[in-house]
Structures are given as structure tokens and as C-alpha cells.
Amino acid sequence: MSSIMESNPSNPNSQGSNATSSELHQISRLSVIDLGIRALQDAGSEHICKVCIANGGSCCNGCRHLVRGLGCQLRNTSCTAWLCGFLKYLLYETGHLQEWNYFWEQVPGQDYREDFTPEVVFVDNRLSIPSIRELSEALAADLEELARAHIAIGFIITLREKIDKNIDRLDTCRHDVKKQARIKRNIKILSSPFQRFHKALREYQLHGSPSL
Numbered sequence: 544m545s546s547i548m549e550s551n552p553s554n555p556n557s558q559g560s561n562a563t564s565s566e567l568h569q570i571s572r573l574s575v576i577d578l579g580i581r582a583l584q585d586a587g588s589e590h591i592c593k594v595c596i597a598n599g600g601s602c603c604n605g606c607r608h609l610v611r612g613l614g615c616q617l618r619n620t621s622c623t624a625w626l627c628g629f630l631k632y633l634l635y636e637t638g639h640l641q642e643w644n645y646f647w648e649q650v651p652g653q654d655y656r657e658d659f660t661p662e663v664v665f666v667d668n669r670l671s672i673p674s675i676r677e678l679s680e681a682l683a684a685d686l687e688e689l690a691r692a693h694i695a696i697g698f699i700i701t702l703r704e705k706i707d708k709n710i711d712r713l714d715t716c717r718h719d720v721k722k723q724a725r726i727k728r729n730i731k732i733l734s735s736p737f738q739r740f741h742k743a744l745r746e747y748q749l750h751g752s753p754s755l
């Protein structure tokens with residue numbers, strides 16, 4: 544884990560209203576980005592990205608900070624915090640989406656494809672996503688198979704957007720049990736073709752680690 548440094552409650556007003564000053568830790572902007580990238584690596588996001596990009600779904604498409612052969616030239620808190628529908632779904636099913644969202648709510652200055660995050664920020668919790676790489680591999684394999692089976696270009700990308708929209712809607716109707724149930728049903732239907740993923744998820748929920 545990167546450097547969550549000593550508690551420093553000296554600037555509790557700089558951001559996040561949920562944290563109390565006694566719990567705040569000072570952390571550099573670059574360390575925040577490192578934490579996010581490492582968490583995504585532990586989650587195995589690259590397996591899913593590989594399939595998504597091969598099917599024309601890259602979220603970096605058209606970005607002026609993307610250099611061919613070199614990748615992103617502007618690491619920032621915004622793009623690190625942002626999750627597409629597939630990654631959101633992965634964290635939603637494994638129970639880590641709230642933790643992810645809460646962590647990034649503490650990081651100010653996020654913008655579109657760039658950030659205005661101060662060089663030092665204060666957070667009151669760590670980002671600790673366990674290794675769920677096998678789950679990502681399973682989801683990636685499901686997506687690959689779906690993309691092959693559906694001739695329509697962009698099938699899995701449309702699916703990604705639908706899942707994304709439904710998971711976002713869950714948050715906006717937090718107090719409406721009926722709506723929540725309806726949206727959860729939608730997510731279940733949309734994700735029903737993810738058979739390898741669901742098998743791996745059951746293993747993960749039973750034993751903490753899937754055996755594929």
C-alpha cells in the first residue's frame with residue numbers, strides 16, 4: 544500500500560464532510576492515484592479492459608492525453624476514480640462499490656479527464672479492495688464470448704452502458720425499496736449471460752476466493 548501518512552487533522556475543512564478531524568490522514572495527490580491504480584490492479588481490471596478495448600469501447604478514446612504506444616500522459620484523480628459499467632458491476636457484486644465511492648468522495652478537484660486536486664488531501668479511510676482478479680478474468684471471458692456470439696458491433700458496450708445506468712439509479716432511489724428491487728432485478732437480467740462470473744462469484748462469497 545502506498546503512503547497514507549501520519550494523521551494530520553490540521554485542515555479538516557478542506558474537503559469531505561463525512562470525516563471527523565481525528566480520523567483524517569494526510570496523503571499526497573500522487574499517492575491517491577497510486578492507491579486507486581493498485582486497487583484496480585488487485586481487482587484485475589485489465590482483463591476486462593482488454594476485451595472492452597478490443598471491441599471499440601475504450602474510455603480513453605479521443606482523449607488528447609492519450610499517446611499512441613505510450614498510454615496516458617496525464618495521470619489524474621478523476622480518471623482513476625471513474626468506473627465504467629463493467630468495473631462498477633464488479634465492485635457492486637463483490638460488495639466494494641460503496642467503499643470505492645466513499646473513498647473518492649473525499650478527493651476534491653476531480654474534473655473531466657483532468658483534475659484540480661490539491662497536492663495534499665485528507666482522507667479518513669483506506670482503499671482496500673481484496674484481490675478479485677479471478678472474478679475479473681471470469682467476467683472478461685464471459686464478455687469475450689458474448690462479443691463473439693453477437694454480430695452486432697458494440698453489443699457488449701451497449702450492455703456496459705445499461706448496467707452502468709442501472710447501478711447509478713440504485714444510488715438515486717436509496718429510500719425507495721420497490722424501485723431498488725426493480726433496478727436490482729434489471730441488473731440481474733442484464734448480467735444473466737455472465738455465467739463464468741457468477742460461478743466465480745459464488746465461490747468467492749462462500750470461500751473468499753474463486754476456484755475456476
Ligand code: SF4
Nearest residue numbers: 591592595601602627
Ligand atoms: S470503459 Fe471500462 S472496461 Fe472499457 S477500457 Fe475503460 S475502464 Fe476498461
Ligand code: SF4
Nearest residue numbers: 603606608609615622
Ligand atoms: S486523461 Fe483519462 S481519458 Fe485521457 S488518456 Fe488519461 S486516463 Fe484516458
